[in-house]
Amino acid sequence: MGVHERKARDKQERERKIVDCARSIADSEGWAAVTTRRLAGEIEYSPPVLYGHFPDGRDGIVSAVALAGFADFTSVMRQALDGADATDRLGAFIEAYLTFAAENPATYEAMFSMQLGVQFAHDSTPAELRAAFDVLVDAVGGDHADDAGTRAELLWSALHGMSALTRGQRLSPGNRRRRVDALAELFDPTS
DSSP: OOHHHHHHHHHHHHHHHHHHHHHHHHHHHOOGGGGGHHHHHHHOOOHHHHHHTTTTTTHHHHHHHHHHHHHHHHHHHHHHHHHHGGGHHHHHHHHHHHHHHHHOOOHHHHHTOOOSHHHSSSSOHHHHHHHHHHHHHHSSOTTTTHHHHHHHHHHHHHHHHHHHHTTTSSGGGHHHHHHHHHHHHHHHOOO
């Protein structure tokens, strides 16, 4: 049993190393620079080793980066909600979302813009995606039984648009606070 556990830990460590390397390359050079050949060279494994961990190759690696990103995202968003006072929970959530997108551009792109081998809002949706959506529902107040799910989708859409437009330098940097306040007011569950 000890050998089996060590091999499982070694496999998880190699997968983490592959995912971390892909994130690092994508952060510094963009996703176009992330190839299985490049990753294999960077982490000193052969391409067949990468395919052994990720049979879908680069697509599987991008999906793994996205899933890890969703876990990180959920943790950051939960901290923002739990750390805010009751009157500004939504504002704190919006700020945390925009900051996460700005500080993790490649991961954010993998999570929300690139084609993934997973489905959203489906029975097969991975737990990481469900948890991320649940924190959005919590931010707008309510549960999935009422209209909070729809409101969460709309907030997510607005935040994604703000993140993309900010990254593309299409929004006034000096107007961020007003945008955050206005969006929080629109989605305030007490309104």
